[in-house]
Amino acid sequence: MSMIDRWDSSVDFMTRSIEIPELSRSLASRRKFLRLSAAVVASLGALPLLAACGGEDDETPAGSEATSPPDVGPTATAPTDSPTQTPDEAGGEPRRGGTIVQAEVADADNLDPHRYYTTFSSNVINLVCERVIQLTPDLELEPILLDSIEVSEDALIYTMHVREGVKFHNGDTLDAEAIAFSHARADNELAAYPGQFYGATWEVVDPMTVNMIMPEPNSGVILILAFTGCGIVPPNAVAEMNDDMSQHPIGTGPFMFKEWVPGDHATLVAFDEYQNPRPWIENPGRPHVDEILIRVILEEQTQIAELETGGVHLILMPSQQVARFEGNDDAYLIRNEQSTTTAYLAPVTQEQADGTHDWIEPFNDQAVRQAVGWALNVDEIIEGVLGGLAVRNRSTLPTGNPGYSEKFQDMGFEYDPDRAKQLLDEAGWVASSGGVREKDGQRLSIVFWSQAGATFERIGQLVQNYLQQVGFEVVYQGIEQAIFVDRRLSGDCHLVYSTYNWNDPDIVWWLGGDTSLPSGHYVKINPEFDEIAQQGWLVTELDERGDFYYQASKIMVEDGAMIPLWNPVFVDGVRAELKDFKHGAQGRRFFNDAYLEG
Amino acid sequence: MGRYILFRLVGSIPVLMGVVIAVFMMVRLVPGDPVKILTGGGARVTQEQQDALRRQLGLDQPLPVQFVSFVGNLSRGDLGTSYRSKRPVSDEIRSRIPNSAKLAGLALLITIVVGVLTGVIASTHKGSLVDLATMFVATIAVSVPGFWFGLMLILFFSVRLGWLPVSGADSWKNLILPAATLGLRSSAVLARVTRSTMLDVLSQDFVRTARAKGLRERIVIYRHALRNALIPIVTLVGLELGALLTGTFIVETVFAYPGLGLLGIQALQTRDFPLIQGIVLVTATIYVVANLCVDVLYGFLDPRIRYMS
Numbered sequence: 001m002s003m004i005d006r007w008d009s010s011v012d013f014m015t016r017s018i019e020i021p022e023l024s025r026s027l028a029s030r031r032k033f034l035r036l037s038a039a040v041v042a043s044l045g046a047l048p049l050l051a052a053c054g055g056e057d058d059e060t061p062a063g064s065e066a067t068s069p070p071d072v073g074p075t076a077t078a079p080t081d082s083p084t085q086t087p088d089e090a091g092g093e094p095r096r097g098g099t100i101v102q103a104e105v106a107d108a109d110n111l112d113p114h115r116y117y118t119t120f121s122s123n124v125i126n127l128v129c130e131r132v133i134q135l136t137p138d139l140e141l142e143p144i145l146l147d148s149i150e151v152s153e154d155a156l157i158y159t160m161h162v163r164e165g166v167k168f169h170n171g172d173t174l175d176a177e178a179i180a181f182s183h184a185r186a187d188n189e190l191a192a193y194p195g196q197f198y199g200a201t202w203e204v205v206d207p208m209t210v211n212m213i214m215p216e217p218n219s220g221v222i223l224i225l226a227f228t229g230c231g232i233v234p235p236n237a238v239a240e241m242n243d244d245m246s247q248h249p250i251g252t253g254p255f256m257f258k259e260w261v262p263g264d265h266a267t268l269v270a271f272d273e274y275q276n277p278r279p280w281i282e283n284p285g286r287p288h289v290d291e292i293l294i295r296v297i298l299e300e301q302t303q304i305a306e307l308e309t310g311g312v313h314l315i316l317m318p319s320q321q322v323a324r325f326e327g328n329d330d331a332y333l334i335r336n337e338q339s340t341t342t343a344y345l346a347p348v349t350q351e352q353a354d355g356t357h358d359w360i361e362p363f364n365d366q367a368v369r370q371a372v373g374w375a376l377n378v379d380e381i382i383e384g385v386l387g388g389l390a391v392r393n394r395s396t397l398p399t400g401n402p403g404y405s406e407k408f409q410d411m412g413f414e415y416d417p418d419r420a421k422q423l424l425d426e427a428g429w430v431a432s433s434g435g436v437r438e439k440d441g442q443r444l445s446i447v448f449w450s451q452a453g454a455t456f457e458r459i460g461q462l463v464q465n466y467l468q469q470v471g472f473e474v475v476y477q478g479i480e481q482a483i484f485v486d487r488r489l490s491g492d493c494h495l496v497y498s499t500y501n502w503n504d505p506d507i508v509w510w511l512g513g514d515t516s517l518p519s520g521h522y523v524k525i526n527p528e529f530d531e532i533a534q535q536g537w538l539v540t541e542l543d544e545r546g547d548f549y550y551q552a553s554k555i556m557v558e559d560g561a562m563i564p565l566w567n568p569v570f571v572d573g574v575r576a577e578l579k580d581f582k583h584g585a586q587g588r589r590f591f592n593d594a595y596l597e598g
Numbered sequence: 599m600g601r602y603i604l605f606r607l608v609g610s611i612p613v614l615m616g617v618v619i620a621v622f623m624m625v626r627l628v629p630g631d632p633v634k635i636l637t638g639g640g641a642r643v644t645q646e647q648q649d650a651l652r653r654q655l656g657l658d659q660p661l662p663v664q665f666v667s668f669v670g671n672l673s674r675g676d677l678g679t680s681y682r683s684k685r686p687v688s689d690e691i692r693s694r695i696p697n698s699a700k701l702a703g704l705a706l707l708i709t710i711v712v713g714v715l716t717g718v719i720a721s722t723h724k725g726s727l728v729d730l731a732t733m734f735v736a737t738i739a740v741s742v743p744g745f746w747f748g749l750m751l752i753l754f755f756s757v758r759l760g761w762l763p764v765s766g767a768d769s770w771k772n773l774i775l776p777a778a779t780l781g782l783r784s785s786a787v788l789a790r791v792t793r794s795t796m797l798d799v800l801s802q803d804f805v806r807t808a809r810a811k812g813l814r815e816r817i818v819i820y821r822h823a824l825r826n827a828l829i830p831i832v833t834l835v836g837l838e839l840g841a842l843l844t845g846t847f848i849v850e851t852v853f854a855y856p857g858l859g860l861l862g863i864q865a866l867q868t869r870d871f872p873l874i875q876g877i878v879l880v881t882a883t884i885y886v887v888a889n890l891c892v893d894v895l896y897g898f899l900d901p902r903i904r905y906m907s
Binding site: 264481 | 680
């Protein structure tokens with residue numbers, strides 16, 4: 001079960017899915033996306049893309065996409081493909097009323113759009129608070145609260161023209177002041193990710209125009225504008241709440257916040273004055289349903305039973321249950337097609353006495369790290385444990401991220417236990433009578449951790465088995481989530497199984513540079529990796545970025561600093577009576593067109 | 599009696615103080631950093647942010663300082679503020695107690711009615727098929743994990759038959775399955791004890807005398823024998839109340855029933871120290887009071903028992 005947001009392993013183990021035909025479509029779309037981006041950048045004067053840290057959400061745009069509304073010439077984009085929706089795509093006449101019930105396995109931390117961390121919070125806030133721009137299901141940017149956005153020649157000033165007639169849930173009217181206030185609030189020291197706008201400041205030009213002023217060019221900032229954590233809120237309401245929206249978010253979205261009972265549920269009600277700006281959504285105004293009830297149900301089996309009995313309309317389907325629901329008359333499955341999560345094994349590093357970082361013995365021997373990669377039958381784990389709901393990936397760049405291409409599969413490891421044994425032999429780790437290899441009297445003995453939980457532990461046990469077959473002695477432990485997050489870098493274990501989620505191709509850098517990760521000090525161990533990966537922030541053209549991340553990923557993988565495994569596929573289980581439920585970008589749920597039949 | 603109750607209440611204070619110290623230390627000794635949990639695993643969150651949050655929560659203070667602060671607040675009836683919801687712990691607990699009370703109450707009722715009746719029936723049919731069958735079922739029920747039993751009840755009564763809701767607390771129907779999960783398991787324990795105690799009592803002379811006097815068997819069993827078997831039964835019911843309270847942690851999770859147990863599980867997962875401390879304290883207090891009630895009941899059940907000279 002998952003209580004933390006998307007970043008980390010523990011948490012969002014199950015993500016969105018990728019099927020090969022859809023992948024091709026997505027990639028084609030992303031190439032277009034980035035060609036447009038390059039055109040914008042050219043028109044802006046070749047601004048360098050710097051580090052895109054801070055923002056997090058599933059919805060945070062990835063890559064070097066620049067955006068603009070339809071009236072801004074070369075940057076204008078229009079959605080070309082239909083969003084993911086129910087099998088009943090033709091749809092009947094939408095019925096008004098009813099409550100859609102959705103289940104989550106974890107609770108919110110808070111509901112302040114600028115100060116939350118968890119997925120549950122994000123799912124609520126996303127329906128309540130809109131951003132100035134957002135991603136379409138095809139990963140193209142579209143204006144939501146703006147008529148247009150213009151970027152100065154020197155790429156230092158982003159001028160946003162506010163859409164007229166947009167109302168907040170409290171009756172206030174959207175204006176430039178609200179946007180400037182919200183962005184500044186999402187960037188200040190109390191925000192979840194302070195400084196995510198790269199030092200931008202905001203200037204209200206007139207009631208419907210606001211300038212975002214950058215200290216230096218950074219086209220990455222425009223992607224932050226689409227991040228759920230940068231929702232637009234009414235300043236007056238925030239002031240009335242003493243700068244604390246954690247209990248009662250207010251925005252311009254299709255649903256208004258009604259109540260949150262921590263640990264139990266959140267209720268949202270349809271916003272009567274909502275005006276939909278998205279062309280790929282049919283409903284122009286108020287959502288068809290009256291309410292959305294988001295319930296916290298920790299136990300997956302209980303969620304399944306609720307879906308079967310109709311008590312809940314929508315759940316994230318556990319991978320082991322997917323096959324059972326295929327062909328089910330009462331519920332259908334929607335596979336999210338854009339996976340930005342990578343699952344991997346990583347040898348843990350430790351700070352040394354001299355301040356440098358190195359792996360813990362025996363993983364300070366590169367051959368031992370590489371042997372792990374060759375020893376694993378990853379395809380068998382995907383089929384046997386995940387029921388095929390994952391895409392094999394030999395690189396550190398998820399297949400759903402911009403910049404990914406087939407060449408990224410040219411690196412990494414295949415299942416070749418003989419090669420693993422050969423590597424260990426050559427490194428002096430020789431087989432002893434008990435089957436465990438030894439070197440200079442030291443046994444090839446490791447402690448291997450994953451998070452506790454049935455799926456995690458089945459994966460862990462298989463990994464343990466593969467490693468033992470080539471001569472490792474492995475103590476495997478499934479560790480409770482909070483302890484896992486706290487202790488995995490403590491030196492108590494040598495190797496961890498984990499996952500990480502990020503949308504930009506710079507995930508390649510973050511996997512080697514986010515110090516909360518077992519592999520996060522690799523930038524200090526290998527300056528070449530750091531230098532090459534950082535080049536990815538300084539260029540805008542997708543193929544060029546991809547080249548840098550390809551090189552960086554290859555360095556990291558072939559050094560055995562990370563053993564990439566797969567990109568998980570996430571599947572929504574939906575009751576048959578819930579019609580026209582759609583996925584937006586990267587699996588984000590949209591209920592504007594949704595209605596309950598019967 | 600009044601003095602005895604007062605004496606026991608005063609005697610409970612050291613127990614609760616021990617609980618305060620134990621729970622304060624235990625939640626902090628268990629690995630798991632609340633700050634890392636609150637910041638989504640700590641990924642991409644700067645050390646400065648984590649330090650600021652740690653200061654805000656008071657976790658940067660030495661343990662003795664934190665303890666003094668905790669006890670000081672407790673003495674004013676302030677259980678602190680939940681790290682996660684930012685609401686007073688007392689409010690969080692107060693909002694869940696009615697649900698848990700209803701669940702534990704119904705479960706206790708099931709425990710007593712089913713447990714005692716089954717035990718009595720088994721004892722009066724010693725060696726028969728009824729006796730063997732009830733004790734076999736009781737043994738199975740004691741052995742089955744509550745978690746699994748709850749899921750089986752959901753599959754049968756909710757998914758297969760569609761009679762009862764799966765989860766939540768929308769109506770009285772939501773109480774039935776979780777209360778049955780808790781109560782039936784406890785009733786199995788009680789049935790076994792009732793049977794053995796009743797067998798012992800039924801072999802005593804006063805039972806034979808009652809029968810010789812021509813009393814109806816029902817009166818012999820329920821008015822004479824059962825009453826004399828009640829002391830161990832009541833003792834066990836008091837102990838089972840503790841099992842019911844701890845059982846709610848699992849059962850409320852399975853049934854997504856918004857009670858104290860589910861709140862406790864979520865607090866543990868997120869290392870919400872103030873909330874964990876509050877829930878454990880409240881649970882311990884209920885347990886202490888329940889045991890006091892059991893002791894007081896002894897006097898009513900057996901007038902020979904005198905509490906204090």
